[in-house]
Structures are given as C-alpha cells and as structure tokens.
C-alpha cells in the first residue's frame with residue numbers, strides 16, 4: 001500500500017507526459033544538425049519526453065530504432081527516413097501496436113498510406129525547380145547560353161532518398177525546355193562536404209574547364225566542391241556558377257565571399273510544428289496529412305543583407 005501511495009502520483013504524472021520516439025537520419029550536414037537541435041528544443045519546450053536515436057545514415061539502424069520504440073510503447077513515433085523504400089514491414093508493426101507514425105522532413109514510398117498519419121516537410125521537387133529557374137534566368141548563364149551550350153555537373157544527395165530523387169526531378173523538369181542546358185555528369189555526394197569535394201575532384205579531372213555550372217542537392221556538398229574547384233586553380237562562383245539547396249549559414253558565408261551564386265531554402269526548423277502534430281495526435285484531434293514548409297530563394301546579391309536574420 002505504501003508503495004502504491006509513494007509511486008501513485010508519480011506514475012500518474014509520468015502517464016500524462018507524452019513520449020515521442022524520433023529516429024533521425026544522422027548528422028551528415030549543417031542542415032541536419034539544425035534539424036536535430038530544433039526537434040530537441042521544441043520537445044523540451046513542450047514538456048514532451050523525447051527518445052532520440054541517430055541512424056548514422058543507415059536504414060537498418062532506423063528500423064532497429066523504430067522497433068525499439070514499439071517495444072517501449074512510446075505514444076508517437078516520428079522519423080526522417082534515410083531512403084524512400086523498404087518501410088512497410090516495420091510500419092505495419094507500429095500500426096499493429098497502435099502507435100501513430102509521423103513523417104518528418106522526408107517521405108516514404110508505401111502502398112498502404114494508412115501506415116503514417118501526417119507528413120511535415122519541404123516540397124523537394126519545387127526546390128529543384130527553383131534552382132533551375134534561378135539558373136536559366138541568371139545573366140552570366142544567359143550569356144553563355146546565347147553563345148553555346150551550358151555544361152552542368154550535378155552532385156546528388158543520398159541514393160534513394162526523397163530529396164535526391166525529387167530535387168533531380170524538379171531541376172530536370174525545368175531544363176527539359178532548355179536545349180542549351182546539358183547535365184554532363186551526375187553522381188552522389190551523399191549530402192556530405194567530404195564526398196562533395198571528392199566527387200567534384202573527379203568531375204574536374206574528367207571534364208576540366210568544360211564545366212560551366214555546378215548544381216548541388218545541398219549546401220554542404222557545394223561547400224566541399226568549392227574547395228575542390230579552388231584547389232584546381234579555378235574560381236568558384238565565377239569560372240563555375242554554383243547553385244545549391246538548404247540556405248544554411250555556411251552557404252551565406254560562401255555567397256558573401258563570392259564563391260556560391262545562389263542557395264534555395266529548405267528549412268530544418270521543423271521542431272515546433274512536429275510537437276504540435278504530436279500533441280494533436282495524442283489528443284485524438286484530426287491532423288493534416290501533409291504540411292509543406294514555406295521557403296524562399298537566396299541569390300548571392302541578397303546574402304549580406306539576409307545573413308543576420310538566418311537562424312540556422
């Protein structure tokens with residue numbers, strides 16, 4: 001009886017606190033670090049107990065983490081899937097256990113759409129379109145196109161991930177009406193600076209001065225590539241026009257230094273919206289199936305003015 005009296009109120013309190021299991025992709029980029037911080041801060045602010053797991057860019061680790069959240073009977077599972085496919089079995093397990101799943105940042109490709117309740121994140125296809133639209137309108141590139149071909153090299157994100165697939169798709173959708181614009185090389189840089197540098201070195205070795213433009217699926221790969229371009233004795237932002245995605249502080253610094261020409265925004269600050277979805281799901285309130293993050297485009301000439309306002 002004493003035990004029940006002693007633990008009774010504590011147990012009641014613990015039960016009132018929402019428990020969220022979150023499986024993060026990893027720590028591959030400046031964007032991802034900001035995203036993790038946003039989620040941790042928002043959970044703390046809302047008094048939500050966060051069980052956080054870092055998958056180090058491996059799907060098998062995410063599946064393990066989700067299974068462990070199910071075993072711990074968390075109230076909600078949220079995750080940012082490293083790749084789009086291969087999620088059905090583990091999501092069915094979550095559904096059977098009655099645990100709602102919220103997709104954050106990236107989506108999954110599953111036949112049974114009842115396996116997740118809400119998807120919060122950017123429209124990656126639109127980001128790819130925005131990068132291409134900026135490029136075809138950029139005066140120095142227009143001049144090049146007037147004279148001849150515009151040779152583009154592309155650094156793709158993680159193979160099989162939603163942002164890599166969609167950003168490629170959106171970019172190509174705009175360029176298909178631009179016969180002068182050619183993607184001459186395209187390879188994954190896995191969303192990291194180190195890989196971005198390594199693959200750009202290979203592009204430069206193979207194509208040299210033929211390269212007019214670099215399109216990088218994120219800023220980190222662009223920043224790595226900038227180093228490779230400089231080491232090859234070329235001027236990033238001038239000899240090679242560079243457009244990338246995320247608009248992290250590192251990209252603004254590169255733009256202010258004249259080494260990056262444009263960054264398309266992809267906001268990692270998803271924590272507050274995620275916590276509000278989690279609270280609504282637990283309260284049994286209806287939640288939107290899809291919430292698209294609002295974002296802008298930052299060409300180099302806006303960088304110095306915008307930099308002090310950047311939060312990530």
Ligand code: AHR
Pocket residue numbers: 028029030031032105106163191217218219220245246266
């Ligand atoms: O899913 C969002 C992407 O993942 C960001 O653009 C990239 O920087 C991150 O690693």
